[in-house]
Amino acid sequence: MKRRKGKSIILSLVLLVSGFLVSYSYQLTKSSPEMIQLNDSQWEKEYFYQQQLLDMEKKNKQLREELKEKRKNIQDIENEMADREQVVADFVERKKKLQMLNGEVPIQGEGVEIVLRDAEYIPDEEQVNQYIVHESHIHSVVNELLSAGAKAVAINGQRYMKDSYIACTGPVITVDGVQHPAPFVITAIGDAEVLYSSLNLTQGVVDQLRSDNVDVELSKENQLEMKARLSAEG
C-alpha cells in the first residue's frame, strides 16, 4: 500500500512537470509569430507594393518640399502686405496732416485770440479813416502770427491759407472773396506762449496797432476750434 502511494506521487510529479512543459511549449509556439511562407507571385506582389510605397514616399517628400516652399512664399507675401499697409498708414497720416494744414478738416488746439475793433471814440475833427481797422493791420497781425510759428490762422472763423488774400473793400475787408465786417477776431493755433509774447513785444504789433488807434484785445486760449473750409476749391 505504501509503495503504491509513493509510486502514484512520483507519477503525479512527473506528469505535472511533463504536462507543464508540453502545454507551455504549445502556448509558446502558438503565441510566437509564424513564419510566413511566400511563393513567387506573392514575392512579386510584395515587391510591387514595396515599390509603390517607395514611390509614394518619394512623392510625399517632394510634395512636402513644395508645401514648404509655398508656405515661405505666403510668408513673404504677407510680410510685403504688412509693409504696404504700413506705407498706406503713413500716407493716410500724412494726408490727414496736410488736410489739417489745408483746412479741409476741422482742427483744435491751444492758441491765441486777437480781437481788433474800430476805436469807439472818434474825435469830430479827425479823419474817420485813422480810427478804423485797415487790412494792413490784419496783415501785420497775421504775418506776425505766421512768423511766430502759428500752425493755423483764421479770421472771423475763416481759415487763412498760404494762398489767401486780404483786400480792403471800403468799410469791410475781404478774405478770399468773403467779406468780413469789424470787429475782426483773429485766431491762431500754435504755442500760445510764443504767439502771445511775440505779439506783445515792445514796439511790436500790438503796440503799433494801439498807436494806430485800434482797439486790441489779446487772450490766450487753451482750446481753440477751427472749422473746416467750406469748399475745397476755396
Add this chain to the structure above:
Amino acid sequence: MWLPLLFLIIGVTLGILTDIRIPDAYSDYLSIAVLAAFDTLLGGIRAQLEKNFDDTVFLTGFFFNITLAAVLAFIGVQLGVDLYLAAVFAFGVRLFRNLAMIRRMVIDQKLLTKFRKK
C-alpha cells in the same frame, strides 16, 4: 489513481496560464525537455508492462535525462554545433522503440488472451 490525473491537469493549466516569454535562443532547451519528458513517460509505461518498474529509476531517469539534454544543448550552443540535435535524435529513437515495445506487448497480451479463450 486520481492523484496523477489531477496533477497532470494542474500542470497543463499552469503551462497554459504562464505568460512568461522565454527568449528564442532557449526554445531548443524547451523542445528537448518536452522530448525527454515523453521519453521517460513512455519508458515508465514500458517498464510497468515488463513488470520491472522501479520508481527511483523512473524519477532519476526523468530528471537526469532532462538535465543531460539541457547540458548537451548548452554545450552545443557554446561550441556553435547543433548538439541538441543529437539529444533530439536519441530521444526520438528511444521514443519509437519504447512505443513499439509497448505496442507489441499490448498486442501480444491480447492475442494470448484470445488464443487462450479459443
